[in-house]
Amino acid sequence: MVATLREVAARAQVSVATASRAFQRPDMVGAATRTRILEAAQELGYVANSTARALVTGRRDVVGVVVPDLLNPFYPAVLKGARARARERGVQLLLADAEEEPEGELPLVRTLAQQVDGIVLCSSRMDEASLREAAGLTRLALVNRTDPGLPGVLADPEPGVGAAVRHLAELGHTRIGYVGGPEASRSDADRRRAIALACRAGMEQVDLGRFPPTAEGGAQAAEAVLGSGVGAVLVYNDVMALGLVDHLRTRGVDVPGALSVIGWDDIEFAGMLAPGLTTVRVPRAEIGEAAIDALLDRGADDAVAPLHRLLPTELVLRGTTAPPAPSQNV
Known part of the structure; x- marks a missing residue:
């Protein structure tokens, strides 16, 4: 049986990454360490060339x-x-x-x-x-x-969605819209179920439709959001949320004064908005x-x-959520 790189690393008492560099980028490994790795490879019969190794091991x-x-x-x-x-x-x-x-x-x-x-x-x-x-x-x-x-590995939507809905409820919102993503997205279906589960008695969940998972898709959702009369929305992802917020502001809509927005993912750009985007962080x-x-x-x-x-999600509070305007939630 042909030895693996992990076995060579263990014999040489180095990390697998260091053992890999000894073969692929030897200039990045100290001489003594490289010698120890090469000796371990020879003792174990390790085949370093990937093509040759594939022929031997499959x-x-x-x-x-x-x-x-x-x-x-x-x-x-x-x-x-x-x-x-x-x-x-x-x-x-x-x-x-x-x-x-x-x-x-x-x-x-x-x-x-x-x-x-x-x-x-x-x-x-x-x-x-x-x-x-x-x-x-x-x-x-x-x-x-x-x-x-x-x-498989997936982000558990329930902790993040639950925290987002509770946060909006504590602010005084009773009608929460959801700006959805593609119909083929299993994550979208999971998120819808989590929102329905989190919306307790006295809270209304409003389906605002499905849109492309892009900034343009978020902008396209603006008409549905404004026409619904909701005071807060959860959005399929941060890119869409940022597109929605930008489009609303070009139309003079105050975020979060007139509408609270919560995204999903916590991408790097989410904190760069002024104010930053409240969102659900995915690891x-x-x-x-x-x-x-x-x-x-x-x-x-x-x-x-x-x-x-399942990996947990969590709410990250920034600046796009606020109590509802007096005319909302009625």
Whole structure:
């Protein structure tokens, strides 16, 4: 049996990342440490060349990650977490962008499956039949989606949504609108259920429709928001929330004086708004790390690793929420 990079690192008493650099970037590793790593590799019979190792072991030490939209600022932190964990575990990442086209995900999986040991599907929107076919092509792990037979990691919407609804209720709001995302988004469905669960007696949940998960989509939602008469809205993601706030302000609508807005994700730009966007924080880097672990720790016959992992969300209070105007909630 051919040794793994993790076994070499353990024998040399270094991290997997350091062992990897000794082969890929030897100039970044001290001479004594590099010598110790190379000696450990020789003792264990480690094959450093990835092509040769794949021929011997059937493994490529490469995993794929498919995201729905690289322009969405939610995903860079997820990918950074995934990349950091992949380095620790001695594998490389191969990234693909589905460009917000659910029907494009399966073709990407078909292509990547020939080059990788497994694939992390982030917020996959492919239908169940396509997901079954994809699972037959390579090992899969899911982010922000659950499937009975596949490992996955997702942000638990209930803590964050519950805190957001309680916060609005404490401010005096009784009618809360939801600006939704794509119909194919499982996260959107989970969030709707969490809002319905959190809205207690005396609070009304108002569905304001579905919109593209972009700043333009948020701007498009402005008419529905204003026409509804609600005093507060929860928005599918921060990008949409920022687009909504910007469009409302160009029309002279005071946020939060006339309308309270709460986003979702806590992307870096959320705190740059003046005032900052109140939002629900999702542990994005931790999701990326956990997704790599879920993919690598659970093989086809491995029932040791947990199948599904829920990571908590939390409300981050900034400046886009306030008590309702006197004419609202009546």
